[in-house]
Amino acid sequence: MLSNLLFIITGLIGLITTFLIFTNYKSNRIMNLYIILFILIISLRFFLSGLTNFVFDSNFRTTYFKYSNFSLIVIPICYLYFKNLSENNRKLNSKELLHFIFPVALFLVTINRDYFDYNSKQIEIIIYGIFFIFAITYVILCFRLLRTTIWTRKGDIKVIQKQNKLINNWTLFLFIGLILTISRLFISISKEIYFDESIRGHSYQWISALIWLTILFKILRSPEILYGYNVLHQKINENKNNTLVLNDIWKKNTDIQLNNNQHLVLKEKIDSNIIDYIKEIESISLKFELFRNSNLTISDLANSLKIPKSHLSYLFKYHSTISFSEYKKVIRIHDAINQIEQNYLKNNTLDSLSKKVGFTSYNPFFTSFKEIAGVSPLEYYKMNKADFEE
CATH class of the missing domain: 1.10.10.60 (Homeodomain-like)
Known part of the structure; x- marks a missing residue:
């Protein structure tokens, strides 16, 4: 019950944060549409997850647990956020949709795994194994991108030094949050496989909620991140x-x-x-x-x-x-x-x-x-x- 309440609070704070960012993102160089999607999807997932304990309609619970894994698309979304931030790009590129082909295909396989003529447990283990390879690949891509384009930025002009430091700290903070969240999921699924439980990855989900709350509070208490760091002014x-x-x-x-x-x-x-x-x-x-x-x-x-x-x-x-x-x-x-x-x-x-x-x-x-x-x-x-x- 307490965990579900935490999820609802996390989701609501995330939705409020999404709205605040959306109203200012056009003049905010630190935010773009990908970070809005990133926060929106994760916040909705926590909010709906919290409701499962308060809504007594079994169809709602079944539907949520079936389709909740769609949120795996936040991994390439996070990478694309970092990529567009490093390039100071505010426009969506149709070629970037290619990053979503694999996670969407994996999601479709996941929700239809019962139709395969194989041992269901083995199929689940294979699917989640592929997922972790996919996740680790994008973590490495994010790290290489950040290390070569954002974390190495320097400047002798005082205000640009401050802006670069702000972006460096923010991207490092978000990147660490991404790693911790994926690590929590890996530990949860490994535990469920070891104890021969149903594989959902929901164990210790409250840890992910706390990580996400920390990221949201980081945004909300930092006007430079929420509203933008205006270099000229x-x-x-x-x-x-x-x-x-x-x-x-x-x-x-x-x-x-x-x-x-x-x-x-x-x-x-x-x-x-x-x-x-x-x-x-x-x-x-x-x-x-x-x-x-x-x-x-x-x-x-x-x-x-x-x-x-x-x-x-x-x-x-x-x-x-x-x-x-x-x-x-x-x-x-x-x-x-x-x-x-x-x-x-x-x-x-x-x-x-x-x-x-x-x-x-x-x-x-x-x-x-x-x-x-x-x-x-x-x-x-x-x-x-x-x-x-x-």
């Missing part, structure tokens, strides 16, 4: 709230051990002005215009700021995590991201964008963009398309 808000926009680049600590006498003299002059210098550098940098000059040197920056070149050289040597050359790339990629978010690519090419922000050609622009933003320029543009279309 988050970036603007973070820039408003930070005195130093490129905070991760700078080392503001003045406790530096120096052996060079010339640098010791510079240290005495610069230490009290470090924060002011950094603010001035950022201020002119984030106007972008100066850095659009592909031949920009540290002398040019010093002249524009009316700061001695030696002071800037000292600053980038001892108070920056990157060189001036790398700093130019970071600013230019910030500029490119700003242009993309203003829909520059609607009427212009990526090659044009690369030259506009100060790169001499597209190849170094592409390499720098992917290194700093964690995705290619085209992928980033696709990520922002939802904002343009609204």
Whole structure:
């Protein structure tokens, strides 16, 4: 009775979560139609499973137990969710229907196994053996996909680092939930076979319900997952709230051990002005215009700021995590991201964008963009398309 009540509660929370995701998924890059189907099918299964103990119609129970295994299609659905998430794809592809041929065929064999002229128990064992091979195959596919496309994403820009970390943690959380659920089913069926019981896989189903509830609460208590992590608005808000926009680049600590006498003299002059210098550098940098000059040197920056070149050289040597050359790339990629978010690519090419922000050609622009933003320029543009279309 308590287990059935848990199933009903799990199902209802899942259906509510499905509705909330559906109302926002078009502007939410983390969610797509596959995750909606995934949550809907599992939630309905738990809800109907819970009702079997409260509905006294034997036909309802018989029908549920006969067709409940249709939920095995959630395994390829989970894979397709990860695949479309990694590609920032929001449209269904008809070729993806091929993933459902085998699970649907296996389901049809399962519900019609009584018509085979073989020992029913042996048929069940074979069917479930095939199912676990199928499930393990998709778990491996999911792992390889996540490891090569999502979990390896990096970015030097603070807000993109946060977005990538959010997606990494969420996909890892869901992937672990999938493995635990399949493991529970494997243990349940193995136990039923060992004790010569009817094979249904319903033993310890309350564990799956708790796993699923944990996933649902993870979604509901994380607005970034439920409603989406809006890169543009988050970036603007973070820039408003930070005195130093490129905070991760700078080392503001003045406790530096120096052996060079010339640098010791510079240290005495610069230490009290470090924060002011950094603010001035950022201020002119984030106007972008100066850095659009592909031949920009540290002398040019010093002249524009009316700061001695030696002071800037000292600053980038001892108070920056990157060189001036790398700093130019970071600013230019910030500029490119700003242009993309203003829909520059609607009427212009990526090659044009690369030259506009100060790169001499597209190849170094592409390499720098992917290194700093964690995705290619085209992928980033696709990520922002939802904002343009609204």
